[in-house]
Amino acid sequence: xxxxxxxxxARIEVVSPKSIVLKDxxxxxxxxxxxxxxxIESIRxxxxxxxxIANETETAGHFAAKDGFSRILAxxxxxxxxxxxxxxxxxxxxxxxxxxxxxxxxxxRDQFIMNELRxxxxxxxxxxxxEQFTLFGFSDEEIxxxxxxxxxxxxxxxxxxxxxxxxxxxxxxxxxxxxQLGAITEFxxxxxxxxxxxxxxxxxxxxxxxxxxxxxxxxxxxxxxDQLTRELIEQGITVVAKTYDGAQxxxxxxxxxxxxxxxxxxSPEAHADCPGHAAWVETVWSSREPRATYICQDWKAHGHxxxxxxxxxxxxxxxxxxxxxxLKRARENNASWRAAEEVRRAKLxxxxxxxxxxxxxxxxxxxxxxEGTYEVGRALDQKHAYACELLGLPKPxxxxxxxxxxxxxxxxxxxxLMFQLAMVLAxxxxxxxxxxxxxxxEAQKEYFxxxxxxxxxxxxxxxxxxxxxxxxxxxxxxxxxxxxSSDTDxxxxxxxxxxxxxxxxxxxxxxxxxxxxxxxxxxxxxxPTLSAPVSDSSNVDAAAELADSAA
Numbered sequence: 001x002x003x004x005x006x007x008x009x010a011r012i013e014v015v016s017p018k019s020i021v022l023k024d025x026x027x028x029x030x031x032x033x034x035x036x037x038x039x040i041e042s043i044r045x046x047x048x049x050x051x052x053i054a055n056e057t058e059t060a061g062h063f064a065a066k067d068g069f070s071r072i073l074a075x076x077x078x079x080x081x082x083x084x085x086x087x088x089x090x091x092x093x094x095x096x097x098x099x100x101x102x103x104x105x106x107x108x109r110d111q112f113i114m115n116e117l118r119x120x121x122x123x124x125x126x127x128x129x130x131e132q133f134t135l136f137g138f139s140d141e142e143i144x145x146x147x148x149x150x151x152x153x154x155x156x157x158x159x160x161x162x163x164x165x166x167x168x169x170x171x172x173x174x175x176x177x178x179x180q181l182g183a184i185t186e187f188x189x190x191x192x193x194x195x196x197x198x199x200x201x202x203x204x205x206x207x208x209x210x211x212x213x214x215x216x217x218x219x220x221x222x223x224x225x226d227q228l229t230r231e232l233i234e235q236g237i238t239v240v241a242k243t244y245d246g247a248q249x250x251x252x253x254x255x256x257x258x259x260x261x262x263x264x265x266x267s268p269e270a271h272a273d274c275p276g277h278a279a280w281v282e283t284v285w286s287s288r289e290p291r292a293t294y295i296c297q298d299w300k301a302h303g304h305x306x307x308x309x310x311x312x313x314x315x316x317x318x319x320x321x322x323x324x325x326x327l328k329r330a331r332e333n334n335a336s337w338r339a340a341e342e343v344r345r346a347k348l349x350x351x352x353x354x355x356x357x358x359x360x361x362x363x364x365x366x367x368x369x370x371e372g373t374y375e376v377g378r379a380l381d382q383k384h385a386y387a388c389e390l391l392g393l394p395k396p397x398x399x400x401x402x403x404x405x406x407x408x409x410x411x412x413x414x415x416x417l418m419f420q421l422a423m424v425l426a427x428x429x430x431x432x433x434x435x436x437x438x439x440x441x442e443a444q445k446e447y448f449x450x451x452x453x454x455x456x457x458x459x460x461x462x463x464x465x466x467x468x469x470x471x472x473x474x475x476x477x478x479x480x481x482x483x484x485s486s487d488t489d490x491x492x493x494x495x496x497x498x499x500x501x502x503x504x505x506x507x508x509x510x511x512x513x514x515x516x517x518x519x520x521x522x523x524x525x526x527x528p529t530l531s532a533p534v535s536d537s538s539n540v541d542a543a544a545e546l547a548d549s550a551a
Contacts, residue, residue, distance in 0.1 A: 009098040012051060014091045017075035020054055021064045027115060030355020031415070032073040039074045042148035044083065048075060048092040053114075056098050063096060066107065067114045123178050124170055127157040134158065156182025163188060173201050176208075183212040193219075206458035214339035221283050221290075228290040229281050238278040240297060249299045249306075250280075258305040265307075268294045276302045288338070325478040333472075334434040336462040341432070345390075347457050348429060352390045352422035357414060358454040361421050364446065368424045372443040379427035387426035437462050439469040 033040065052068025065072055075092050082088035121129070133143045140158065144151040156178045160166040163185045170181055187193040193215045200211045229239050242248065252265030264271045271277050276297040284291045296304055351358070368376060379386065383396035384404065393403040408419045428447040436444055448466045451457040464471050473479045 007097060011096055012093055013096050014093050015061075015063070016091055017072050017079060019062050020052070020072050020094065021057065021062060022069060022072060023064070027069065027111070028356075029069060029073060032070065033077055034353045035355060036070055036074060038148045039070060040077050043071070043074050043090075043092075044078050044087060045145070045148070047090070051093040051095045053095045053097070056096060063094060066097075067111065122174060123157075123160070123176060123181060124167070126178060127160045127170075127181075130154055130157040131161045152182075153178050156185075159185040165194070169198070169201065173205065175205070176201075180208060180212070183216075187215060187219075190215075190219075207460060209343045210340055210458075210460040213342045214336055217288075217335065217339045217342075221288060224290040225281055225283065228292060232279055232281070232292055237292075238297075239281055239292075240278045240295075242280050242282070247298045247300070248295050249304075251294045251296065253306055254296060254299055254304045255307050256305075257303050263307055264296075264304070271296065274302050274304075285334075322478050322482065325476060329472065329476050329479075333437055333462050333465070336460065337434050337437050340460040340463050343460070344451070344457070344463070345429065347451075347455070348425055349390050349392075351455050351457075352387075352418065352425065353392075354418065355414060357417045357421060358450075360450070360454050361417060364450045364454065365417075365420055365424050367446050368428070368443070371446060372424070372428060375427040375431045375443060376424065379423065379430065382430075384423050384426065386430040387423045390426055391422055437465045439466045441466075 029035065048071050050068070050071070052071050053066045054063035055066055057064050071092070075090060078087050079090050130143055130147075133146065138146065140154045141151050143149075144154045147154070160170065160178060160181045165188055166181045166184045169184060170176060184194070184197055187197060196215065197208070197211060200208050232239050240248075250265070251268050251271055254264045254271075256262040256264060256270060262270060271294070274296060276295075276299065278295055278297050280293045280295055282291060282293065283289070296302055383398075383402065385395055388395060388403055391404070393407075396402050404419060408416060411419060425447075428444065432444070439445070445467055448459060448463060452459050452467075459467075461471070473483065
């Protein structure tokens with residue numbers, strides 16, 4: 001039987017949120033400032049539009065909240081942290097009833113119905129509303145302000161409304177948010193990229209953000225290379241692809257002739273009139289920026305000679321299928337790692353803002369203190385600067401109070417644990433690099449296991465290699481062949497020299513040498529970072545040759 005007792009003598013009053021008692025809420029609310037900044041900003045701008053429900057109490061002018069706890073808490077934040085006089089004197093509408101003697105189970109039932117049996121807008125609804133706002137002449141920024149959204153969300157929603165493909169996928173994949181759908185519109189003019197995104201949605205939807213990041217990075221690098229190529233061509237310089245037939249050589253390795261010791265690397269203008277004058281255009285390994293390397297296309301035919309330092313060390317070309325496959329694997333995995341880093345760090349920023357610690361947080365922190373002493377010690381030396389960045393706090397400055405200190409002192413037990421977690425996560429993340437996917441660091445394995453198992457972060461394929469390097473065997477058959485002929489299991493390979501930030505593993509077998517990226521390519525270009533299990537001395541020699549020659 002339906003009951004109307006909850007609405008007995010109901011009326012609307014406009015009151016201070018400070019007069020409302022908050023207790024017996026069925027929903028757990030931690031820190032409203034971190035959990036619902038959007039709601040706080042909305043109330044600061046527009047007030048409370050949907051009145052909370054409260055019962056009268058025995059104290060005149062005071063009320064007991066029954067529904068709308070988050071709205072009341074957000075209103076209190078506006079009052080207590082005012083930006084103007086209106087904020088400090090904020091009053092909100094409240095539906096007040098006189099039903100004081102209801103059963104406890106009735107209160108729980110009503111709160112469940114009020115909160116659970118409601119549905120917010122899906123992505124399609126949001127995009128349509130944003131589009132309708134434009135009919136009234138609102139800009140993207142104005143729409144974002146009116147709806148208490150980020151402008152990026154509005155831009156994405158409007159792009160989705162203009163895209164037949166995105167709207168179709170929105171229907172098929174209702175779990176996608178507007179930012180994800182907006183990413184699809186970025187690649188509508190690229191059939192191959194769009195197909196990859198669609199395949200990812202059907203086969204591995206949890207990897208969608210990783211695939212978007214990879215495609216964005218690839219596109220940005222290609223656009224930068226194309227721009228540099230156009231600039232060189234406008235200057236009359238021929239741009240050629242790199243070959244390994246021995247004819248090409250960078251000017252840094254050449255002098256004008258055997259009789260003229262002028263080093264062309266120091267005087268490239270002296271080579272400008274040579275018929276072989278040209279340039280390679282490539283991406284620099286360390287900065288991911290485009291770079292032109294001036295070369296001679298046929299240095300012997302044009303009468304040049306190697307410099308003294310280059311004698312006996314001219315570029316070697318990959319000779320075996322193993323070398324070529326390993327070069328391709330290293331470059332692809334490095335590029336995938338850089339893309340995954342963007343997604344992972346965005347997830348970290350979300351994790352550290354939570355009010356409730358993930359499962360096994362205390363065990364992870366304890367393990368980190370044992371196995372990750374280098375990472376944690378390094379972060380301490382840097383005054384936890386990256387943790388501050390993740391938390392949205394100012395960068396620590398020597399001689400000044402640490403930005404985390406006052407918040408940590410006021411934190412609850414869970415809040416203090418979250419500060420510890422933020423510091424440890426940041427310490428490990430700040431030590432990751434394109435070397436990490438080689439899976440030789442036990443502390444990093446703990447870190448990535450925690451992200452996967454406790455934080456529900458879907459590891460990308462390259463991040464899974466940290467936990468199990470053999471996952472690459474299915475994709476790269478040359479690793480299977482090498483491991484099959486080896487007496488040493490890949491899991492028993494020696495660790496990298498992680499103390500050297502330039503160290504890149506060239507061969508991960510018990511009898512294989514290690515090569516530094518600085519040795520591979522001292523000018524910083526995209527050299528291979530080899531990590532295959534090498535089964536015999538011929539492959540070791542091949543890996544060494546490749547490390548010397550790749551640029």
